[in-house]
Amino acid sequence: RRSRGAGPAGSCSPPARRSAQPPLAPWVPVVGLEIHAQISSNSKLFSGSQVQFAAPPNSLVSFFDASLPGTLPVLNRRCVEAAVMTGLALNCSINKKSLFDRKHYFYADLPAGYQITQQRVPIAVNGSLSYSLCIDNKMSQMVTKTVRIKQIQLEQDSGKSLHDDSRSQTLVDLNRAEGQLRVDANVSVHHPGEPYGVRTEVKNINSIRFLAKAIDYEIQRQIEELENGGTILNETRAFDSKLGCTVPMRDKEGMQDYRFMPEPNLPPLILYDTKSLPANVNHQQVVNIDWIHERLPDLPSAKRAKLVELYGILPEHSFTLVNEDGLTEFFENVVKQTQMKPKKVIGWILNDLLSYLKQHSCTVKESPISSVLLADLLNLLEKKEISASAAKQVFEELWKGEGKTPLEIVKEKKLQLLEDREELEQICQAVIDEHEKEVMAIKAGNQKVINKLIGLVQRATQGRSNPVLVKQILEKKLSE
Structure with a gap:
């Protein structure tokens, strides 16, 4: 079934507006995200099979991954530590x-007929994530918002279905499903003070940009549907990135029974802190929450605060430094x-x-200008051996990556500051003589x-x- 007014399959036009009474209050959207993030580990969550991006299909499959009878899961310690670290970073308990x-369901890429997950008691709960955003795209006007984190759970990754349209076949790759983020x-909408609306689920979005577009589209679609007298179905939808809209996949009116049951082959996962750690325990066999907390790297908010405190830079500048990979380290090295x-x-x-990096689509690590070269250039400027405009020319030459130092470029291009005051006074006088209109304006x-001069x-x-020297000379001559 499709929601009323959604248009024919493949169409992205929102419902046509009909005459309707305007709502008493604006619509409020409610968005909940289920984020599937791949843990960075050498082997899989429940088997010793290697994890390798773009490996040949079915080349990294153990007996357990293939669900052969009698095989048992073995929990990966690294994955547990990563889950704890994520929970701590998101202020979870x-x-x-x-x-x-x-969790029982039947897909071709899940040969066991069930998926091992954490439904009843997950590894971390009740967290929060604070983030900042610009008002009207102005970095100087930022507000901080907080989103709640319901839970973090460890979950077995399924395989991947590969559709061969030319042969009308679907093949299955039991390597790990290789999307790093899904x-x-x-999404639902309601009026303030009223119960939440009926929600739809937009599945398997694989980029932040598409996620934003899918949510924006779905909110607008639901509002227009309701304002035109329609109803929202509790259904699963997909986001068509080419058309920029969501399309129906299947309805949820017949609620799927996953028949959750305790995993019989895995005991409860027990974690410790320094106080509860038993004596004479093998540290390789347990996970210590406090040990992980001590090794947690600075989170972005802490990094930004440190940059502002240490260097006296503006808060909005700290956001740019932290958000660009490698830029904080580059800045500090300079x-x-x-x-x-x-x-x-x-x-x-x-x-x-x-601006040069963005113009040439380069990362900080790919920059032809190292922190050492930029520091050398800024030292020349600070010691007043070159002017600011000459420094810009040197920077442009450094970007060519020809292996020259800033000083070599300065000498080659003859960009040293003029030290002959008499020569500089003659040039200033010539400019004054040739621009009578500007001189009269200054004297008025x-x-x-004077900046033009x-x-x-x-x-x-x-x-x-x-x-600075030029200004002094001009002011003196104009006052004579």
Whole structure:
């Protein structure tokens, strides 16, 4: 069944609007996300088979993965530690005793007919994640919001169905399903003060961008459906990334019975902290929550706070540093190697380096300008051996990656600051003589116009003049 007004299969047009009374209050969407994240581990959750991206189909399959009779699951310690670390990072309560369950359903890529998961007592519960977002895309105007985390659970990964349309066949690869991130979004809308609306589930979204588009589309679809007198079905939908819309897959009116039961081949998972750790225990055989907590890396919020406190940079700049992979380390390395103050360094990192990286679709690690080269360049600028405009030219040359140092480029391009004051005074006088209109404006009280004259001197000296000195000379000559 399809929701009323959804249009024919393959169509993405939202329901046509009919005349209807406007709602008394705006619609409020409710979104719940079920996030399937692949743990970074060398072997699988319940078998010793290797985990390797893009391995040949069925090349990494143990007897247990193939569900041969008599095979038993063996829990991967690394996966348990990763789940605890995730729970701690998301401010969850870690259950010292968690349980495994069998979830029964029949798919071709699940040969056992059930999936091992944690339904009753998962490894972590009741967490929260705070995040910040910009108002009207202005980094200087940010608000902090918090989302609740219901639970984190360990779950066996199924295989992968490969559809061969040319042969009208579906093949099964029992290697681990190789999507690193899959999200199911549950969406409903309601008016404030009223019960939650009927929810739909959009399955198997594999990118953050598509997730946002799917949720936005589904919210709008449901609002228009309800405002036009229709009803929302409790159904499973898919997101068509090419058409940019959700389409019906199957309804949920006949609730599927997964027949959850305790997993008989796995005992309860027992975790410890320093207080509850038994004496004379083999540390290789247990997982210590406190040990993991001590080794938890700084979370993004803590990293941002440290950057603001240590370097005096703006909070919005700390977001950019932390969000770009490797940029924080790059910035800190430059600060350590240069005499320039961090507040000035951050400008070069964000306005110059980052814009070049984005322009050329490069990551920080791929940058032809290392932190050492940028620090050398900024030292030349800080010691007033070159002007700011000359430094921009050197930066451009460094980006070519020809192996030259900033000093070599300065000498080769003759970009050193003019040290001959007499020559600089002659150039300033020539600019004054050639721009009578601007001179009259300055003498009439418009001091901003002097910036134009400074720029003209900079152009005449090919960026080799010190703007501060030029301003002093111009002001002196204009006051005579």
